[in-house]
Amino acid sequence: MSGSPYAPHTDAETEAMLEAIGVDREEALFDIPDDVAFDGAFGIDGHTERGIREECAALFERNDDAVEFLGRGHYGHYVPSVVDHLSDRSEFLTSYTQYQPEVSQGFLQALFEYQSMLVELTGLPVANCSMYDAATALAEAAMLADRVRATGGDVVLVPDHLREGKRAVLENYCDGADLTVEAYPMDDGIADVDALTDRVDDDVVMVYAENPTVRGCIEERLAAIGDVADENDALFTLGSDVVALSVLEEPASVGADAVVGEAGALGLPTSYGMGLGVFACRDDYLRQVPGRLVGASEDADGTRAFTLTLQTREQHIRKERATSNICTNQAWVALRAAIHAASIGPDGLVDLANDCVREAAALAAQIDELPGATAPVHDRHHFREFTVRTEQPAAAIAGDLANDGFAVHVVGEHLLQVCVTDLNADRTDDLVAAFTEVI
């Protein structure tokens, strides 16, 4: 193949264009000194479209075909076909940030609707139109806390049971702001509020809790955590996901100042960790919010119209004083989450969430009956996932289960974690049968 299939110039056109410019060949347009010029030989062969599709399909077929009982921050639920078909409309997919709102009303309205759904789910009045994922959203919340809390403190408190990757991202952002991340202890799977109360003082700029926790436990004393944070003038940030938010305690009602988490649980199939970060907060912090915000306004004809707004917070205007460096975000994933939420409606969403509670409890009870296994480890209510204590080494059991075509998490020497959603709920009996064999 010669040339890019997506550069449509005929030779005659190229000639005419070169002539109009006044040069005789394309090379003459490059002002690159010889000592840093490159000869173009990457050693990458071009392929046909069909060849690439076949090659990649063959590559992906080499992934084992496993039934995944995996969660810990990345969740798969069934995504209705209408989500793919509408979000794949190229008017959405091939557009960019709405710098010219007059020709971008469609995406702006869709993002405004997404923001509104998060306002409903969190009870907080401000939600942006996406962060990259739950981990970066948490990090941005810590940056917000550092800006808005005038305590002079430098500690961000997080639960002891926090996904390692999430904490690693948080630490990277905190390092630049001279903040320190510390963990507070857990009590049988949920926050140890007494220990937390002892720990929180003027040094703390933010208290972070998750509901459900990464082990799937539902927090029982969120309002108390909110009070502890509030009494010490620390920001209370709550982590969750859009499905859990539809049934669990409303963050605003327990005193949350900010909500972060994962919205890709709707709209995004399991995708090797790709996400959609939620960021919502109280009105007081409106001008400190990271990322893009869509607002309602009107056009010259007096008709309601939407536009990106409060952009003086952002990097392209405020530069090093911006609230965040984020530019490109996850807007299209937010569109998908909104379509998914609309397509199942509040009834479907609540049903989905309730099944996450019921199925987890039912599967844990089944596993608990097996000799050599205790589930759930924590005497709490669970959402989607729970841990299993095993007499045999957990890694060996997980390895045996993998040979039978099931994937579960190993989270300790004798600790497994199992996640059940609508996608694998019809395979729980098979999982239990496999467990019975290998345990």
Next chain:
Amino acid sequence: MIHDQATYARESEDVREPLLSEKGSSTVDVSAESPLPDDLTREEVTLPSPSEPEIARHYTRLSQMNWSIDSGSYPLGSCTMKYNPAFTEDVAADPNAAVHPDRPDESVQGNLELMHRLQEFLAEIGGMDAVTLQPPAGAAGELTGILIAKAYHEHHGNDRSEVVIPASAHGTNFATAATAGYDVVELPSGEDGRVDLEALTAAVGEDTAALMLTNPNTVGLFERDIAEIADIVHDAGGLLYYDGANLNALLGRGRPGDMGFDVMHYNVHKTFATPHGGGGPGAGPVGVTDRLAEFLPSPRVREAETGRGYERFEPAESIGKVHGFQGNWLVLIKAYAYIARLGDDGLADAAAKAVLNANYLAERIELDVPHGPFHHEFAATAGDRDAADVAKRMLDFGVHPPTTKWPEMVPEAMLTEPTEIENKSSLDDLASAFNLAYSDVEEALENAPNRTAASRIDQVGAARNPRLSWQALDEE
């Protein structure tokens, strides 16, 4: 050419397509239906409950009120709005690729091999030695790169406090340096629009952690003195960071690694044609030279030490993580497919035609272009016209306008990047749109646009009275 964008109207309500919430919502009594005790649940939740046919029409109508690359020219400078090849969507939609990130290495060999291949492609294209695919966007790549520079300096016992950035750089560079905890030293542009070597020499010193540079820069000029720039920064003990936003101009003709850059990010949604998705997702892989490889985020992918297959590993001095998992996987698949489609010849041709198109378009428009020779983009000046008004008028002629009023070194700038996908006739149309708008009467500019779904939108009012949700609208 003219273009009337579709619109919908309910004049009685002064709205176009009603909001989902205005089409009907329902409330669910959560506590009544939940298997959980009441004190662990919310009381109720209210959300829109449209039927699927209503949803199909709602979003189809919204899409018709949205400009896109597939609608027409989209020459936003510094954004590289290329055609997004349709087949890459199908490659990425393969259900076998849709696995959980916590699956063990041995069970996801297909994914790991594709990641490894893409790391190798990108290393070759950038002239780098090692690549991470984790950063989920260009700005996240910048942060990754600057954190690597910071870790490198700290590892060698150097406490450096400043990052030097040319005034014409993308806003993200400044915000990134600040996020990483650095003080920003802004470098004024030289008379010719490039880096002024004397100013650079004065700006760098023992506090300099890095210089962040875009090349070609944001008005499309190649920094011809790049070898000397690299020497000045390196002699001061600093590192050279390459902002990959304009890499499309260099494909096959220059590699950052050969120019002395130590660390760079790639904007795969620009250079490698993955869809911009109305603002994202993109991906911002980062490449480094050997001396920085140990600091890359975890995990990276390599050929397994057993000699069979591929494995993830944590580099010895890794900065940790910049994304909760492994970044925007679906985007990375599309980037791989694009690069494999084009190969050496296609990539070089993309750059050649992108530069040809920018130069041809500049030749055809009546606006002055103060700085040259430029490559894939140019900053025209609207002179005594308001660039933002000219842009609004261009919307009426069936094109998306360029980036306006930036970079600031060009007064009333219109930063234009047509990319390689336009042919001569679409560039002629684009030039006509420029010229018609630029020469139109003041009143027409101020009243534009007229053929778009919305007429001129009140931005000041939106910021003065923020209404960011349908709940806020309901309160009025």
